[in-house]
Amino acid sequence: MDEHLAVPLSVLSRIPLGVGLVILAVLGYVIYQVYFHPLAKYPGPWLGKFTEAGAAYHAVKGDLHLHIWWCHQKYGPVIRYTPNLVIFNTESGLKDIYVRGKDLRKDVHYGVIQLGTKNLLTVTSPKEHAKRSKIIGPGFTSTAMREFEPKLLSHVHKFRDALYPSSDPDRTWGPPMVMSEWCSYFAFDVITDLVFGKACNLLGSQQFQCTVYDISGMMKRLSLLMYAPYVFLGRLDKKLFKDEVRGMKRYHRLVNSMMADAASMSGHVLSQLTSARDSVTGPTLTDADVYSEAAMLAVAGSDSTSVSLCASLFYLATYPHAYAKLAHEIRSVFPSPDDIRSGPLMQQCTYLQACIKETLRISPAVAGCPYRRVEKGDTLVVDGNVIPAGCSVGTGIYSIHHNPLYFPRPEEFIPERWLTESGAGTDKLDVTSAAYAPFSQGSRACIGRHLAQLELQLALASLVWSYDFRRPDTAAGAMGAGNPGAGIGRTNPHEFQLYDHIISQKRGPVLQFRPRAR
Numbered sequence: 001m002d003e004h005l006a007v008p009l010s011v012l013s014r015i016p017l018g019v020g021l022v023i024l025a026v027l028g029y030v031i032y033q034v035y036f037h038p039l040a041k042y043p044g045p046w047l048g049k050f051t052e053a054g055a056a057y058h059a060v061k062g063d064l065h066l067h068i069w070w071c072h073q074k075y076g077p078v079i080r081y082t083p084n085l086v087i088f089n090t091e092s093g094l095k096d097i098y099v100r101g102k103d104l105r106k107d108v109h110y111g112v113i114q115l116g117t118k119n120l121l122t123v124t125s126p127k128e129h130a131k132r133s134k135i136i137g138p139g140f141t142s143t144a145m146r147e148f149e150p151k152l153l154s155h156v157h158k159f160r161d162a163l164y165p166s167s168d169p170d171r172t173w174g175p176p177m178v179m180s181e182w183c184s185y186f187a188f189d190v191i192t193d194l195v196f197g198k199a200c201n202l203l204g205s206q207q208f209q210c211t212v213y214d215i216s217g218m219m220k221r222l223s224l225l226m227y228a229p230y231v232f233l234g235r236l237d238k239k240l241f242k243d244e245v246r247g248m249k250r251y252h253r254l255v256n257s258m259m260a261d262a263a264s265m266s267g268h269v270l271s272q273l274t275s276a277r278d279s280v281t282g283p284t285l286t287d288a289d290v291y292s293e294a295a296m297l298a299v300a301g302s303d304s305t306s307v308s309l310c311a312s313l314f315y316l317a318t319y320p321h322a323y324a325k326l327a328h329e330i331r332s333v334f335p336s337p338d339d340i341r342s343g344p345l346m347q348q349c350t351y352l353q354a355c356i357k358e359t360l361r362i363s364p365a366v367a368g369c370p371y372r373r374v375e376k377g378d379t380l381v382v383d384g385n386v387i388p389a390g391c392s393v394g395t396g397i398y399s400i401h402h403n404p405l406y407f408p409r410p411e412e413f414i415p416e417r418w419l420t421e422s423g424a425g426t427d428k429l430d431v432t433s434a435a436y437a438p439f440s441q442g443s444r445a446c447i448g449r450h451l452a453q454l455e456l457q458l459a460l461a462s463l464v465w466s467y468d469f470r471r472p473d474t475a476a477g478a479m480g481a482g483n484p485g486a487g488i489g490r491t492n493p494h495e496f497q498l499y500d501h502i503i504s505q506k507r508g509p510v511l512q513f514r515p516r517a518r
């Protein structure tokens with residue numbers, strides 16, 4: 001025998017059978033994933049062919065949306081991001097997946113992020129989803145929002161007044177305010193008032209203010225679990241996220257106490273949940289279902305709106321011409337702050353609507369890729385590609401919102417792109433609108449979009465009517481902005497930074513307010 005071959009063979013013969021089999025299995029898996037897997041032909045990150053570990057890493061780091069965006073820059077509009085997931089960065093793909101593929105189920109991974117049992121956000125079966133939408137939907141229609149508006153306005157006024165604590169006739173600039181905290185207090189008060197019939201009062205008292213950090217930590221942990229459910233094994237997640245788990249327990253205690261208080265009242269979303277009945281089987285939702293829905297709504301309805309409000313304020317404080325135009329519009333349309341409400345005057349505020357749309361484009365609160373599963377027996381064709389059963393598909397919302405094909409100069413905040421009179425030509429606007437999906441599209445689109453839009457309109461109009469605001473000229477003033485040394489996707493100082501943990505988390509901006517000159 002050849003002398004050179006003799007050594008390796010002797011080494012091989014000493015490898016225990018079990019280890020040999022493992023090596024063979026790994027080799028077989030690698031070859032299958034690279035050459036024979038139904039998604040093998042799609043380009044994408046190398047590690048993603050074999051494991052979701054890369055996605056899990058970016059999920060916990062909070063830059064999953066940026067990594068997906070970067071992969072599209074590198075590999076093109078269609079990428080295999082994890083072994084079974086293809087992501088499309090096209091408007092036609094978005095429609096195929098979320099609108100035409102309306103019977104597609106949410107991916108089973110959603111099961112990991114439910115708070116207890118399944119809920120409207122996480123349920124996968126279309127039938128179960130339709131049942132729950134029928135119960136919860138009426139609480140979030142535009143008509144329901146009109147009824148809720150007086151209460152919402154009282155929170156807007158409390159929020160506005162909290163930002164400039166004293167009434168100073170000299171109009172000096174107030175103290176720096178960390179808006180990521182204040183916007184979260186405001187949004188949590190609003191959603192708890194709507195869901196439980198009583199606001200948690202974070203704006204008025206420090207007692208439960210830690211809830212906003214509890215929710216943020218909870219989302220971070222869940223975003224890891226969504227891509228690495230095996231972290232559950234041996235409850236490794238409890239060891240990795242000690243503080244976050246403690247915060248989650250505190251959040252559950254708070255929801256329980258709000259539910260107990262709400263039990264004696266009616267006219268809130270919770271009462272819709274508890275009173276829903278089937279004529280044959282009795283209560284439609286179990287107590288555990290009701291709990292899960294309420295706990296989810298309070299998170300989905302506060303975190304998303306607060307990050308959008310923070311981003312809007314950041315862009316207005318960063319783009320002076322947008323600020324000036326908006327201030328002119330709001331201050332000339334509404335004669336007094338008490339006139340700020342939905343209706344004909346609000347409809348005249350086209351620049352305000354454009355600023356909100358542009359904020360949700362450049363900094364979408366759900367920035368990652370809400371993905372859907374092709375079930376056995378289903379066929380899905382996306383952009384002419386047949387997606388086999390067992391695979392998942394989606395579109396990265398941040399990525400498509402930053403695709404220059406649909407949004408020229410995507411890294412700039414340009415409210416004018418949404419205004420036909422600014423030369424954005426209707427044809428162009430049609431294409432732009434078709435690729436716009438901050439609330440997703442189709443049957444699983446956001447149920448809270450009317451609330452979110454009303455909240456943003458009222459809060460922004462009230463702040464801009466009453467105050468001037470600015471980012472202070474200190475290190476704190478840079479909070480929330482990108483910076484050239486911050487790594488891929490985070491270098492733009494004019495872009496508000498999102499930390500994608502299913503719902504985007506935020507840091508800043510820090511702003512100073514003063515009463516505006518009259």
Ligand code: HEM
Pocket residue numbers: 120121122133191297298300301302304305308360364365366370371437438439440443444445446447448449451452
């Ligand atoms: C600017 C604010 C908001 C944005 C950008 C936003 C965005 C989204 C997106 C993209 C989805 C689809 C997620 C997926 O498919 O996995 C979604 C779903 C959902 N959102 Fe929102 N959301 C906002 C505000 C709200 C509010 C205020 C609520 C009120 C409770 C809410 C409750 C929900 C619920 C329950 C779902 C699940 C709907 C379903 O699957 O049928 N969201 N949201």
